[in-house]
Amino acid sequence: MSRYLLRRLLISVPVLLGISIVLFSILALAPGDPFGELALNPNIPPEVRFNLRKQFGLDDPLVVRYVRWLAAMLHGDWGYSFVSRLPVQQLILQRLPTTLFVLGSAYVLALLIALPVGILSAMKPYSLFDQVATTFAFVGYSLPTFFTGLLFILVFSIYLGWLPFIYSSTIEARGFAWVIEHLRQGAMPITVLGLFEAASLTRFVRSAMLEVSHQDYITTARAKGLTEYFTILKHALRNALIPVVTVVALQIPTIFTGAVITEQIFRVPGIGSLLIAAIESTDTPVVMAITFVYAALVILFNLLADLIYGLLDPRITYG
Amino acid sequence: MSLDEAALREWVHRVVHGLANRRAFLRYMMGLGLSGPFLSHLLATSTPARAQTPRPAADFVPTKRGGGGKLRLLWWQAPTILNTHLAAGGKDLDASRVVYEPLAAFDPDANFVPILAADIPSLDNGGLAQDGRSVTWRLKKDVVWHDGKPCTADDVIFTWEFAADPATGATTTGTYADIDHIDKLDEHTVKVVFKEPTPFWYDAFFGHRGHILPKHLFAQYKGQEARNAPYNLKPVGTGPYKIVEFKPGDVALYEINTQYHVPNRPFFDAVELKGGGDATSAARAVLQTGEFDFAWNMQVEHQVLSGLERGGKGKVLITPGASIEHIQVNFTDPWTEVDGERSSLKKPHPFQTDPLIRQAYALAIDRRTVAEQLYGTGGQPSSNFLVAPPRFVSPNTTWECDPKKAAALLDQAGWKRGSDGVRAKDGQRLKLVYQTSVNPIRQKTQAIVKKVFEDIGIAVELKAVNAGVYFSSDPGNPDTYSHFYTDMQMYNTGPGSPDPQAHMDRFTSWQIAQKANNWSGRNIPRWSHPEYDRLWKQAATELDPVERAALYIAMNDMLITHNVVVPVTWRHVVSATSTKLRGMDVTAWDSNLWRLAYWYRAA
Numbered sequence: 008m009s010r011y012l013l014r015r016l017l018i019s020v021p022v023l024l025g026i027s028i029v030l031f032s033i034l035a036l037a038p039g040d041p042f043g044e045l046a047l048n049p050n051i052p053p054e055v056r057f058n059l060r061k062q063f064g065l066d067d068p069l070v071v072r073y074v075r076w077l078a079a080m081l082h083g084d085w086g087y088s089f090v091s092r093l094p095v096q097q098l099i100l101q102r103l104p105t106t107l108f109v110l111g112s113a114y115v116l117a118l119l120i121a122l123p124v125g126i127l128s129a130m131k132p133y134s135l136f137d138q139v140a141t142t143f144a145f146v147g148y149s150l151p152t153f154f155t156g157l158l159f160i161l162v163f164s165i166y167l168g169w170l171p172f173i174y175s176s177t178i179e180a181r182g183f184a185w186v187i188e189h190l191r192q193g194a195m196p197i198t199v200l201g202l203f204e205a206a207s208l209t210r211f212v213r214s215a216m217l218e219v220s221h222q223d224y225i226t227t228a229r230a231k232g233l234t235e236y237f238t239i240l241k242h243a244l245r246n247a248l249i250p251v252v253t254v255v256a257l258q259i260p261t262i263f264t265g266a267v268i269t270e271q272i273f274r275v276p277g278i279g280s281l282l283i284a285a286i287e288s289t290d291t292p293v294v295m296a297i298t299f300v301y302a303a304l305v306i307l308f309n310l311l312a313d314l315i316y317g318l319l320d321p322r323i324t325y326g
Numbered sequence: 327m328s329l330d331e332a333a334l335r336e337w338v339h340r341v342v343h344g345l346a347n348r349r350a351f352l353r354y355m356m357g358l359g360l361s362g363p364f365l366s367h368l369l370a371t372s373t374p375a376r377a378q379t380p381r382p383a384a385d386f387v388p389t390k391r392g393g394g395g396k397l398r399l400l401w402w403q404a405p406t407i408l409n410t411h412l413a414a415g416g417k418d419l420d421a422s423r424v425v426y427e428p429l430a431a432f433d434p435d436a437n438f439v440p441i442l443a444a445d446i447p448s449l450d451n452g453g454l455a456q457d458g459r460s461v462t463w464r465l466k467k468d469v470v471w472h473d474g475k476p477c478t479a480d481d482v483i484f485t486w487e488f489a490a491d492p493a494t495g496a497t498t499t500g501t502y503a504d505i506d507h508i509d510k511l512d513e514h515t516v517k518v519v520f521k522e523p524t525p526f527w528y529d530a531f532f533g534h535r536g537h538i539l540p541k542h543l544f545a546q547y548k549g550q551e552a553r554n555a556p557y558n559l560k561p562v563g564t565g566p567y568k569i570v571e572f573k574p575g576d577v578a579l580y581e582i583n584t585q586y587h588v589p590n591r592p593f594f595d596a597v598e599l600k601g602g603g604d605a606t607s608a609a610r611a612v613l614q615t616g617e618f619d620f621a622w623n624m625q626v627e628h629q630v631l632s633g634l635e636r637g638g639k640g641k642v643l644i645t646p647g648a649s650i651e652h653i654q655v656n657f658t659d660p661w662t663e664v665d666g667e668r669s670s671l672k673k674p675h676p677f678q679t680d681p682l683i684r685q686a687y688a689l690a691i692d693r694r695t696v697a698e699q700l701y702g703t704g705g706q707p708s709s710n711f712l713v714a715p716p717r718f719v720s721p722n723t724t725w726e727c728d729p730k731k732a733a734a735l736l737d738q739a740g741w742k743r744g745s746d747g748v749r750a751k752d753g754q755r756l757k758l759v760y761q762t763s764v765n766p767i768r769q770k771t772q773a774i775v776k777k778v779f780e781d782i783g784i785a786v787e788l789k790a791v792n793a794g795v796y797f798s799s800d801p802g803n804p805d806t807y808s809h810f811y812t813d814m815q816m817y818n819t820g821p822g823s824p825d826p827q828a829h830m831d832r833f834t835s836w837q838i839a840q841k842a843n844n845w846s847g848r849n850i851p852r853w854s855h856p857e858y859d860r861l862w863k864q865a866a867t868e869l870d871p872v873e874r875a876a877l878y879i880a881m882n883d884m885l886i887t888h889n890v891v892v893p894v895t896w897r898h899v900v901s902a903t904s905t906k907l908r909g910m911d912v913t914a915w916d917s918n919l920w921r922l923a924y925w926y927r928a929a
Binding site for chain 1: 400412414500503558559575576598792797799800821822
């Protein structure tokens with residue numbers, strides 16, 4: 008087990024290096040710089056822009072820039088944002104709580120819907136409940152979040168006027184009122200994201216459960232007189248969870264990196280909106296940091312998913 | 327007690343604003359032998375200028391500081407840094423302006439308004455030197471920083487040192503580069519000495535490039551260390567509101583500055599400036615749902631805006647702008663490479679150097695349709711390149727849209743239609759590529775121009791480049807506006823300050839953008855004319871304002887008669903505001919929030 012873990016961790020080092028080289032090259036090849044607005048102002052001489060480009064090291068060869076970035080990264084220095092002139096970690100840490108709250112809640116909501124609905128659908132396939140659930144899952148999966156998000160704003164903010172559509176990270180209320188305010192403004196983005204995730208997860212849970220329910224050991228469990236409850240939870244669900252865990256584990260990194268589109272629509276000041284703003288202003292250090300963290304998290308959670316398999320299915324061993 | 331003019335002015339000012347005893351003032355003046363009616367006239371003329379929009383009679387003008395609740399501002403680009411000297415975007419200038427102040431600012435008519443200065447230097451009050459080499463500023467004496475320390479001449483001098491130091495990497499360096507040194511005459515008086523006679527003395531310490539920084543906090547963060555200053559995010563200024571919390575890229579929260587140097591101001595107890603999202607939903611939040619009080623830079627199609635305005639919660643505020651959406655004609659050949667660069671001066675454009683062709687372009691473009699259909703109240707057709715301030719606007723130019731006349735000019739120039747409807751002459755087809763940045767309104771403008779050009783026999787290929795790339799200064803990218811590797815291009819630009827000297831530098835022969843200067847030159851059409859160069863040089867040192875205005879008008883007229891550019895739309899400043907908000911006095915010359923201390927909400 009520990010040898011397996013060590014091997015996997017060692018393999019991930021070259022993988023991360025490779026990813027960082029690819030990311031860095033793509034960002035370096037992408038055209039543009041953060042000084043467009045300066046260029047249009049005649050009172051700012053062009054030398055100012057060229058001086059800034061030089062200060063930020065934008066004119067150095069790619070290899071030099073990469074080695075400099077890597078060396079700093081190994082020291083735990085993620086670099087400076089070009090536009091905020093602020094350490095990148097500070098920018099990311101500032102955004103993390105909001106993203107964790109919104110996306111974390113959305114995933115919890117998704118699981119709360121997907122697991123029971125998926126199990127129930129699979130237990131009685133092609134029943135009325137299953138038909139309705141699959142239809143909704145299909146519709147929910149097909150509607151992009153930028154559409155449902157705008158629809159929610161139109162209905163709940165404009166026509167009904169119940170919920171604010173601009174997310175505020177500076178709510179002044181204290182105690183209970185603070186919680187209420189957070190839930191009120193979080194309601195729409197969380198629901199939009201939660202329903203979208205729930206739709207795809209439901210389909211996964213349902214198909215995994217369906218597959219398992221035809222296995223011999225389920226028939227055996229029923230034959231030896233176990234209650235339906237025990238059969239489903241103890242025998243079917245545990246086995247069905249393996250593919251579901253993979254899907255969920257691979258989604259968890261996005262909880263940290265934010266949902267770009269939904270955050271933009273609701274002005275949620277999360278990591279996703281930081282990423283899109285950084286891309287728009289060609290703030291390379293910030294883009295690099297977020298994408299790299301995302302890559303690292305994907306690798307980490309892949310490993311975690313592999314380890315959880317062992318807990319769920321004792322037949323899997325690590326050699 | 328001696329009383330010079332400046333001191334008298336300040337006394338009048340203090341009496342008018344209720345800071346000094348009116349009766350004592352009158353008694354002293356009577357003692358000097360001045361009559362009562364004259365004195366009341368003196369006091370009346372010193373009353374601060376009223377906002378340009380007359381207020382409804384029932385409105386309430388706040389008479390005391392605070393009590394206004396919270397003001398909610400929505401910027402669809404989020405501020406990322408609160409130090410204008412290091413900032414790259416307009417959003418940052420606005421968010422910094424809440425906290426910091428310049429010595430003086432520009433009102434909507436580009437008049438000077440003293441902010442931290444006791445008065446505006448002029449030839450009359452001796453503030454301006456006759457030779458244009460120095461300016462003497464007298465600062466207000468009762469100004470304190472948010473941390474309680476007094477704001478003095480040292481802070482003004484330090485601000486210059488900070489911004490002018492190349493190691494700081496300040497974006498305002500250019501503004502302060504012309505200053506040779508600053509003498510401290512006393513704690514509240516500085517004499518700014520320029521390297522050359524400078525007619526444009528109202529740049530340094532003015533408006534959003536003039537924010538005064540506190541020396542006692544920034545002293546150790548000059549040069550390389552500038553980016554490490556914690557005060558870039560937690561600024562300590564002199565402005566009407568103090569920073570409470572700032573999250574870069576998200577929101578800035580401010581609270582009232584109870585020590586503010588203008589009596590009975592500001593009105594609001596707190597200000598929130600939320601950033602991010604998109605322009606349309608920002609307009610919606612102000613005009614339709616009323617969640618916010620004011621939103622900036624409404625780059626939204628005007629039909630959408632007027633639709634939202636029917637919600638009744640807010641209205642669209644139009645302020646005359648200073649920028650011109652214009653089409654540039656390339657005078658060099660963008661399709662032939664000479665010594666590693668296209669659009670080289672060594673290879674003139676195959677047909678656009680013919681004045682008849684350029685005249686045909688100008689005649690064919692329907693500026694009214696573009697302005698009315700696409701910009702609505704946010705823009706108007708223009709016959710000038712230099713559209714503001716009013717004293718520099720040429721009365722000599724006109725424009726017309728007459729495609730038939732344009733076609734006749736092309737015939738006259740010898741361009742005959744081929745079988746495919748495209749004109750040609752000596753084997754050269756009249757075919758051009760017309761580029762601009764990605765932006766829905768610009769793409770619609772392109773379509774309108776393409777349609778009429780093709781009607782008169784000019785083939786047009788449209789090209790749209792991502793704005794981040796188009797306006798970047800990347801010397802390696804052929805798609806930037808300054809490379810100008812196409813025949814025609816269109817973008818928006820303006821003087822950026824009430825003095826157009828730098829703006830008009832865009833057509834001088836020494837500014838031509840080329841490989842040799844990494845395409846950093848400002849003259850992008852690559853047109854040049856000795857007469858234009860001469861006019862520009864003369865304006866650079868001309869101290870007489872009337873003479874100077876005449877020079878700028880002459881320069882503008884040359885651009886128009888030579889059809890170097892085709893002005894398309896004079897763009898205005900469009901904001902969305904709550905119907906109850908008053909006193910904004912939005913100006914095209916300064917931050918949207920330059921007058922924030924005077925904003926209030928009507929009952």
